[in-house]
Amino acid sequence: MQYININLPNIIEARDNHYLFMRYIIKKKINGKIFNESPPVSNMNKIQKVNGIKSTIAKFFNDEDNLRKVLIGTPDELEVIKNKFLSTGLKKSLKTLMNYDSWIKTDDKATYRNYNAYHLAEKLDIPTCVYCNRIYTKTVINSSGTKITRPTFDHWFPKSKHPLLALSFYNLIPSCSVCNSGVKGSTPFEISTHFHPYHKNLIEDFKYTFSYDHRDYDKFIFKIMPDNKFSEVSVNAFELEEIFKAHEDEIEDLRRIKDAYSEDYIDMLENNILSGSGITLDRNEVYRLAFGVHFQEAKFDRRPLSKMKKDILIELGIIKV
Known part of the structure; x- marks a missing residue:
């Protein structure tokens, strides 16, 4: 959200x-x-x-x-x-x-x-x-x-x-x-209990992260981890965890990147592929080209799945914050 x-x-x-x-x-x-x-x-x-x-x-x-x-x-x-x-x-x-x-x-x-x-x-x-x-x-x-x-x-x-x-x-x-x-639909919401994109709750900051249960490497469970009750109620209202399970293949692709290229994937792209090419790109642009999404939170709305991918990439250790 x-x-x-x-x-x-x-x-x-x-x-x-x-x-x-x-x-x-x-x-x-x-x-x-x-x-x-x-x-x-x-x-x-x-x-x-x-x-x-x-x-x-x-x-x-x-x-x-x-x-x-x-x-x-x-x-x-x-x-x-x-x-x-x-x-x-x-x-x-x-x-x-x-x-x-x-x-x-x-x-x-x-x-x-x-x-x-x-x-x-x-x-x-x-x-x-x-x-x-x-x-x-x-x-x-x-x-x-x-x-x-x-x-x-x-x-x-x-x-x-x-x-x-x-x-x-x-x-x-x-x-x-x-x-x-x-x-x-017509589900009733209240400002004090549910996320509103034009209104920041002053009591509890709206925050959640995407993650997955990787105890079994071959089988994993996608999950969303709300930071507080306010976030939990909002995430549940939109059934985001269930909906995002349809994107487990996206997580699998990211895990394969880690397996194939190690945790230094972005460094490899920036230093090896682009070096000597005459192309000038900052790290955010390299990230966007590599994963098709934006790194900066202010730009998450510009590409679908930007938040999900960033959270999973952080958990995998592919990017550092």
Whole structure:
């Protein structure tokens, strides 16, 4: 699991763009053509009746602070407001206003044609799933503008239970379909107990390592070792250990490297293969060429299996840290 650095320029820009576009659409839905200021109270009920949005919800969203919290509030703020408007009638009205299904449409007639899920995914630029780091989640748009593929957006707070947060920036987590729909689904999470890629737990640091039981060299058992209870709960929620068992062949390949080339494999590549070739590569680049993944934790999201391979390589003694 990989945190998203909220201080990166592209993440900040993605958040700000999300707020501006979403604010415009929501204001327009609530107030008709008047979206720079709230309509007169006397006209409120009439406008809401036409747009199918309850006046209670309209008044809530016409408060700029409420609107900001819903659209770009921190995960902590979202947890506080997530249960507003949960009566049947209000939830239906909320779903009309916070229409996620419309936002993911890409046709020219779509409400969000100028800003939809592809625009957010492209700006975020998160190429592998933040939950498993196993599968590419790259956004692909061809030269003619046709939208081909993008990450799915997991609603960390399920939109079925919390429709108010259906379009909240920090509730839209770029992820693979396996983690999003196949494993997590609508399982309820809490900030204090589960990993959130935009929120670092202040009490327990999220940390785990990949390892394997090598008591029998010919038969080994893949395992994940959480550093604390918080990490354990999160790892179990996504069934990461079971899922990563499908990659035991990757560990076998790394073990064969150790057997064939000793623990000085990287040194051999750097000193023997590249010496005299005129190629200038630093140790991180040699590592990436050798194993197809990144060494620096900040770049784990750029290649699938980066964390798993680094942890196993450390355990095997092939790389030193």
